Each structure stands twice: as C-alpha cells, then as structure tokens.
Amino acid sequence: MRYRVLGPTQAVRPDGTPVPVGGARLRALLAALALRAGHTVPASALVDDVWADAPPADATGALQALVGRLRRALGADAVASVDGGYRLDARPDDVDVFRFDRLVGEGCRALADGDAAKASAVLADALALWTGDPLADLPERAADGARWEARRLDARRAGAGAALALGRAEQA
16 A cells, blocks of 8 residues: 555555545544654644644544544554554555655656666656645644755755756756
8 A cells, every 4th residue: 555645645555446434533643654654643732733723522442443443444453552652554665755855866866876767767756756835634643744854955956966967957
C-alpha cells in the first residue's frame, strides 16, 4: 500500500487503485500515522494530531473507534496496536513525503556530480508526487506544510538548474 500526504490524504493499492478513506478525522489519523510510518505513535500524540485543540470528552474511545474504521478501510493488519499507541505498517518509501525527500536528495546529488540528465529525471519524479497542499488533512500543521513547500521549491530550483545544464533554458 502507498500513502499520500502531499495533497489530500489517500491510500493507494499497489495497482494504483485508491482506497476509499472517508471523513476528515479518518484522513487526519491516516496522515498522522503515515508521517511516522513504521514507528509507534502514542495515542496522546494522535489525539493531538486529529483533534488539535478540541479533543472529544472520551478521546481514547474516539481514537479507538477511528482506528477500527481505518483498519476496515486499509485491512486489519495495516494498523497495529503497540504499547499505548498505534503503528502504520509501512516503510518510509511507501509514503509520498518520504519518497519525495529521498528523490530530491538523490536529484540534488546527481546535479552536484554533474549528471544533469539523471537529476532532471529524478527531480521530475519527485515533483510528480505532489497533488495539492501538503498535510492538507491535518489541523494545526501549517508550519510543517510550509517546510515541505520550501523543500518543493528547492526541488524546483534544482530542476531548473538541471534544465539549464542540459541546454533547456525554456524549460527552466
């Protein structure tokens, strides 16, 4: 399964079919877990991520209900209960934001090494992962979203540098 948070939060099967994940809070939970893919996230941190400053009276029960709904959508094994928290069973490269970061690093290294063609292709792949505002479904994440937008601008600058190095000034 792949997870997208560089735009509206989505889960996508290996064949590219989107998995319906309805409801703003369910998408917020998925985004919060995806940002820590493979790591246990304390329940209190998930409550903060999903409800921000307005948690329900029974936040623990509400979170458990949301996790149950997310498991029904993604599959029972997708979200594990672990020591007072939950863990999304995913590798970092299964989450677009981490894949993006890895590709940007790879593209910038290729550009620094003088391989503009590789840099251009890898940076284009990285930028193609974006589908909208980053972390759009997480309340109170404007600062994190701005950080990813800045990283996106870095990728665009590096892509323009690669295009110039390839003699494609009009593309830059």
